Structures are given as structure tokens and as C-alpha cells.
Amino acid sequence: MKTNPILTIDIGALCKNWRMLCDSAPNAKPAAVVKADAYGTGATKTAAALYDAGCRNFFVANGAEGANIRPHVGDSNIFILNGIDEESVSLFNEHRLTPVISNFDALNIWKANRLPGIRPIIQIDTGLNRLGFHESELCKISDTDKSEFSYVMSHLACADEPGHPMNMAQLTRFESMRRFFPGLPATLSASNGNFLGPEFQFDMVRFGVALYGGLTAAGFKPAPVMNLSAPVLQIIDLQPGESVGYNATFVAKKKTRVAVLAVGYADGLPWYIRISGRGKVFFGNASAPIIGSVCMDLTMVDVSDLPSVKVGDCAEIIGNHYGVDDLGRDSGTISYELLCRIGGGKRAERIYIK
Numbered sequence: 001m002k003t004n005p006i007l008t009i010d011i012g013a014l015c016k017n018w019r020m021l022c023d024s025a026p027n028a029k030p031a032a033v034v035k036a037d038a039y040g041t042g043a044t045k046t047a048a049a050l051y052d053a054g055c056r057n058f059f060v061a062n063g064a065e066g067a068n069i070r071p072h073v074g075d076s077n078i079f080i081l082n083g084i085d086e087e088s089v090s091l092f093n094e095h096r097l098t099p100v101i102s103n104f105d106a107l108n109i110w111k112a113n114r115l116p117g118i119r120p121i122i123q124i125d126t127g128l129n130r131l132g133f134h135e136s137e138l139c140k141i142s143d144t145d146k147s148e149f150s151y152v153m154s155h156l157a158c159a160d161e162p163g164h165p166m167n168m169a170q171l172t173r174f175e176s177m178r179r180f181f182p183g184l185p186a187t188l189s190a191s192n193g194n195f196l197g198p199e200f201q202f203d204m205v206r207f208g209v210a211l212y213g214g215l216t217a218a219g220f221k222p223a224p225v226m227n228l229s230a231p232v233l234q235i236i237d238l239q240p241g242e243s244v245g246y247n248a249t250f251v252a253k254k255k256t257r258v259a260v261l262a263v264g265y266a267d268g269l270p271w272y273i274r275i276s277g278r279g280k281v282f283f284g285n286a287s288a289p290i291i292g293s294v295c296m297d298l299t300m301v302d303v304s305d306l307p308s309v310k311v312g313d314c315a316e317i318i319g320n321h322y323g324v325d326d327l328g329r330d331s332g333t334i335s336y337e338l339l340c341r342i343g344g345g346k347r348a349e350r351i352y353i354k
């Protein structure tokens with residue numbers, strides 16, 4: 001009998017999402033963002049599958065992440081979002097990594113260590129106020145330096161709120177700041193921005209969360225890629241007045257049948273779900289509410305209405321019935337964080353399916 005959670009990564013669903021996203025932006029080059037171990041799904045396997053599906057542009061956060069995927073993506077472009085520093089120049093050279101240059105420190109390191117055949121991206125800030133050159137700085141970059149870049153890039157702050165005025169404001173800013181880079185291809189949007197309209201797609205779209213099943217704008221439902229399930233270790237019959245778990249936060253009002261699942265916050269299931277009181281898992285098509293606190297290794301659910309559930313059955317924690325966005329909403333976080341923390345857990349048995 002299993003005593004561990006099972007994390008299934010559905011490579012078929014990933015590739016399906018990739019193809020649907022490519023189709024949604026037919027005039028732009030599609031890029032895959034595989035930073036943070038491909039949002040917890042496993043960067044080497046995910047990047048290899050996306051490469052087989054035709055992806056030739058990858059984004060990761062730093063040089064080590066780029067080096068990690070290089071053997072799996074042929075001679076694709078690997079863009080490094082956090083830029084280049086002195087220590088990583090040799091790594092960039094060895095693995096042919098392309099920096100995204102966002103400030104003069106990185107630009108100066110680049111100019112002192114140009115890598116043959118590599119054309120960096122320049123990032124400009126249009127309102128996110130994270131990384132990127134500000135408009136007042138652009139006149140200080142020489143035309144020769146500008147001619148080395150392959151793309152001008154920016155990033156949206158509020159793309160997951162389609163009605164937010166920041167979206168149009170940043171689009172206008174981006175179009176205006178492009179005048180400093182005549183003729184240079186441009187990339188503005190990630191998953192959510194892509195669905196704000198074709199005018200947000202420019203020459204390349206950087207798809208991240210939507211590849212991994214995070215729900216984006218209305219009309220696009222990616223297939224779930226990360227599926228977490230856990231076996232029932234024990235069934236308990238509670239009498240009215242008996243409590244469940246730490247701090248006795250759940251007290252049975254009537255006879256209650258409880259299933260103890262082999263999954264906890266060490267596997268990425270947020271403890272906070274106790275505060276919302278909205279946590280649930282699925283057995284087949286039927287849901288069972290989480291009761292009491294999520295423990296480090298165990299979680300209890302009410303299966304009073306599911307008399308057929310028995311020891312050894314598996315509960316879906318995230319998957320087709322209850323996705324990462326559902327769990328995110330019910331536990332006070334976002335799909336992005338859940339993908340990273342569930343995928344970052346070291347204990348689940350990990351299975352890749354096609």
C-alpha cells in the first residue's frame with residue numbers, strides 16, 4: 001500500500017497547452033518560460049518535451065537554470081531573465097546563454113564580455129518598476145550598443161486583471177519607448193497579457209503559467225499538468241463531540257466518518273486552508289471537505305457522504321476536479337506559488353505521463 005502522495009506531471013497536457021497557446025498568437029514567436037524548475041514540473045523533462053513540440057525560445061531566471069536545460073533544448077535560445085553578473089560570464093559562454101539586460105551594471109558586464117553569436121534582450125520598464133531601463137536612461141545607450149540587441153522587452157503588472165487601466169497605459173508606454181530602438185523586434189506579454197488582444201502580442205510572447213495549467217483569461221482553459229493525489233491511510237468513525245487534529249479546531253456535530261490522507265504541508269498543501277475552511281479533495285467526482293488543520297504529513301477529510309471510500313483509495317488534491325487556481329483561491333495564494341511549492345516538495349512519488 002502507498003503511504004506517500006503521488007505527483008503526476010502530464011507531459012501530454014503540457015504539449016497540448018503549448019500548441020493551443022501557439023495558435024492563440026499566430027503572428028508572434030512563442031517562448032516557454034521554464035524558470036523555477038518549470039514552475040515545479042521539472043525543468044529538464046518539461047523543456048525537452050517543449051523542444052520536441054517545436055519550442056526554440058526558453059526563458060529561465062538565472063545562469064544555473066539555463067545550464068541545467070541546455071542539454072535538452074538543442075541550440076535554442078535560452079534567455080536569462082535576471083541578467084548577467086561577473087561570476088556567471090563563463091557559464092553563459094559555456095552554455096551559450098543569452099542575458100536579458102535591464103540596467104547599466106549588466107550592460108557594462110556584457111560590453112566587457114561579449115559572447116560570440118549571442119544577441120541579448122534589452123528590458124525596459126513601462127510601469128512594473130521591477131527590472132528594466134527607465135525612459136530617461138535610454139538616451140545614454142549608444143546606437144552601437146543598441147544594435148546588438150535581439151529584442152526589446154517589458155513586462156505587464158496587471159495582465160491578470162483585463163479591465164485594469166495599467167494594461168493600456170503600459171502598452172502605450174511600450175509603443176512610445178520603442179522609438180529608441182527602431183526596427184527592433186519586441187516582446188511585452190506573458191500568459192495573461194497574450195489574451196488582452198493581438199496588439200499585446202508583438203513579435204514574441206513569453207508563456208509561463210498557462211503552459212502548466214494555471215487558468216488565464218476567459219476563453220482559455222489550459223489542461224492541468226500537475227496532479228497531486230494521496231492515499232487514505234486510515235478511516236476513523238467519530239462520535240458527536242469528538243474533535244479532529246491539532247488544536248481540536250474541528251468538532252463533530254454528528255457521527256462523522258474521517259479519512260486520513262498521506263499528504264501535508266510538507267508536500268505543498270497550504271496550512272492556511274484551515275483559515276478559509278474551504279479546502280476539499282476529490283474521490284472520483286465527489287468532494288470531501290478538509291477538516292481540522294493540515295499537518296506536516298497528514299490531512300483529514302470528512303467522508304461521511306462517501307461510504308465506499310476505503311483505506312488505500314487515492315484522493316485528488318489537485319487535478320481535473322480541483323485545479324491549482326481553485327486551491328490557490330481557497331488557500332489565500334495564487335496558482336504560481338502552489339505550482340512552485342507542490343513541485344518543490346521532495347517527498348511525493350513523481351510520475352511523468354505522456
Ligand SMILES: *Cc1c(COP(=O)(O)O)cnc(C)c1O
Nearest residue numbers: 033155190191206207208209210
Ligand atoms: C515569469 C515571467 C514570465 C511568465 O509569466 P506567466 O504569467 O507565468 O506566463 C514572462 N516574463 C517575465 C519577465 C517573467 O518574469
